[in-house]
Amino acid sequence: MFNPLLKSAEESGERNQFIFFGILVAVILIDSIILVIGDHSIDINDHLDNTDEWEITFSNMSLTSNSEVLISDNNEEVVTFEIPSNLSDDGWMVQEIYILITYGETSLGDFDCDTVSAEFDHDEKTGVSSVSEQSSGESSDCTEIQMNKAWRYYVDGVYDNISKLEAENILEMEDVGIDVYAYIRVNTDSTIPNNDNDENISVDFTITLQKVESITRV
Ligand SMILES: [Ca+2]
Ligand SMILES: [Ca+2]
Ligand SMILES: [Ca+2]
Numbered sequence: 001m002f003n004p005l006l007k008s009a010e011e012s013g014e015r016n017q018f019i020f021f022g023i024l025v026a027v028i029l030i031d032s033i034i035l036v037i038g039d040h041s042i043d044i045n046d047h048l049d050n051t052d053e054w055e056i057t058f059s060n061m062s063l064t065s066n067s068e069v070l071i072s073d074n075n076e077e078v079v080t081f082e083i084p085s086n087l088s089d090d091g092w093m094v095q096e097i098y099i100l101i102t103y104g105e106t107s108l109g110d111f112d113c114d115t116v117s118a119e120f121d122h123d124e125k126t127g128v129s130s131v132s133e134q135s136s137g138e139s140s141d142c143t144e145i146q147m148n149k150a151w152r153y154y155v156d157g158v159y160d161n162i163s164k165l166e167a168e169n170i171l172e173m174e175d176v177g178i179d180v181y182a183y184i185r186v187n188t189d190s191t192i193p194n195n196d197n198d199e200n201i202s203v204d205f206t207i208t209l210q211k212v213e214s215i216t217r218v
Contacts, residue, residue, distance in 0.1 A: 053160040054167040055216045061092065063207040071186040072198040078183050081205040085177025091211040094174040095153055097122060099182050100204040101137070101145040107196035112189040113142035114199045120147050120182045125175035140189060147182070154210055158218055167215045180205065 069077045083094060099120055105113050119136035130149050137145035151173035159167060182203055190196035 051161045051163055051166075053158055053218045054162060054164065055156075055158050055214075055218045056154075056167055056170060057156045057213045058154050058171075058210050059213045060095075061209045061211075063205075063209065065205045067203045068200060069184065069203065070198055070200050071184060073186060073188040073196075076183055076185040077201075078181055079203045079205075081180040081182075081207065083176045083178050083180065083207055087176040087209065091171075092176050092209040093171045093211065094151070094176060094178070094207060095171075095210040096148060096150040096206075096208040097180055098206040098208070099147045099180075100206075101139075101147075101182070101184065102202045102204075103139075103199055104142055105196075106198075106200050107188075107190065107192075109192055110196050111191045112196075113140060114189050114196065115140040115187040116145065116184065116199065116201060117187075118145050118147060118182060118184045120149075120180060122149075122174070122180040123178035125178055126173070128172045128174060164215065164217075168212060170212060171210060173210070176209065180207070 063081075063083065065081055067079050069079060071077050097120070099118075101116065101118050103114070103116055105111075115138065117136070117138040121135065128151060130151050133149045134147050135149065137147055139145050154171060159170065162170070182205070184201055184203065186199045186201070188196040188199065
């Protein structure tokens with residue numbers, strides 16, 4: 001016998017089944033998408049974390065300054081070079097500090113060049129060891145004084161067995177944003193008594209900076 005209530009219950013059951021399978025398919029689809037995204041992120045991490053070979057290129061830049069200082073007999077002056085800290089935003093680091101000190105004899109008729117002694121130091125941020133250093137010098141015959149401190153110089157090429165993060169941070173040198181201090185002392189020498197009380201000293205700073213320009217997986 002025909003029972004409308006029974007038919008209605010059957011239809012309702014089919015509809016519920018349809019909704020259930022619909023939700024099931026949607027859940028499976030979402031799971032698949034998550035799995036794909038998950039696999040992809042693992043793949044990206046592989047590139048970042050695993051050691052590999054990277055071709056790295058570098059850029060160089062020089063900062064220079066010249067100062068003329070008049071230093072009296074038995075006195076010392078400090079000449080400071082401030083390396084701007086905002087250069088670190090672009091990844092620049094200090095590869096070399098070079099200081100050239102030159103002078104002549106400004107006392108008229110005096111044939112004995114004064115004795116000039118110099119040394120330098122600088123603030124430290126990274127404290128990385130230098131590869132060469134000449135931190136003081138002296139001259140008593142008007143020859144120039146050269147002082148320097150250099151860290152490893154990086155050349156373009158393939159660097160292997162490093163991660164991408166290590167490639168990005170490969171430069172091991174001093175950070176920018178430090179001050180360099182040159183201490184210069186004068187002791188006058190003279191062929192004419194009481195004729196020479198000072199000397200004019202020229203101080204040239206050349207600061208070489210390096211940064212990572214590009215990193216390419218090879
Ligand atoms: Ca001398
Ligand atoms: Ca002199
Ligand atoms: Ca002099």
